[in-house]
Amino acid sequence: MKRIALASLFALAASSAFAQVQVSDPWVRATVPQQRATGAFMHLTSPADARLVEARSPVANVVEIHEMKMEGDVMKMRAIEGLDLPAGKAVELKPGGYHVMLIDLKAQIKEGESVPLTLVVEGKDGKREQIELQAPVRPLATPAAPASGGMQHRHGHH
């Protein structure tokens, strides 16, 4: 699995030495001035069953884990308590599904910068692990499955 290999490389680079959950391909959607919210996207893979329970970032006053759903052709977005990370399964946070919502931004999020994120993951034993990462900012008009740094992600298309 090329993806897992790349993911672990990225996680090593991006997270603390003890981090177990692998984060790959994180990115944040750029904003225009005065736009006060945006989303962060990534893939998470945990070696053991775990749950993403919290996200934090210094760029926003409020950070939530969100789920986007279509009901009929109505888009609904909700904060969720946590996101299950089943052992060994890459969980995608991407447009059309889950995202980390950055609310009440302190400043414009500009393309080319990167956004520090802290993810808090809870294991079955209740132990919490913090993952620190830097998510590059991609243009506002970034499609759901952008080409990224040589990683060949192929998402299902309708």
Add this chain to the structure above:
Amino acid sequence: MRIPMCAARRAHRFIALPAVLCATLLLAACGQAGPSFHSTDISGAAFGQDFRLLDPDGRQRSLADFRGRAVIIFFGFTQCPDVCPTALIRAAEVKQRLGAEADRLQVVFITLDPERDTPEVLREYTAAFGADFLGLYTTVDETRTLADEFRIFYRKVPTGGSYTMDHTATSYVYDPEGRLRLAVLHAQDAESVAADLQTLLQSFSR
């Protein structure tokens, strides 16, 4: 109603006439029914006939301003991390696919969140997807009236000391004479929408 009627005629003529002649007659017989689309054909719909909104420069805009061009409109809010960018990216890709015909399509984004989507935000936001995309707005009250008229559902949902919005993600397409023709679902890809616009534009001369 027009489509089943046409199908019935088709069946009838196929029995009676040789194929080539039949095809000729079919074109004549079914010409009234119009072309077929990937999107939902809502030609003749009694809603969403027109709007009177402001552009970021404060000028009043209505469909008449875009005569001669097809118009695709989408309702959303700029703090939407997911559906709204996706719809506008699709619109940009549709324009790209239209090639030489791209200037015959006007993309319009109508905000459902005029409290936060100020003219400046709208201008910058739409420009991030296409230099000629137009963001339009009105007052909070008028937005509600407009959305009802266009059968667009939306609702504020409190979250994190702020709010997000649930909203209909359907885009509407108007023909170059300003008539509502198509409802485009969020899940439709750019290819099918571009094909529909090509079909639509074909029946109108430049």
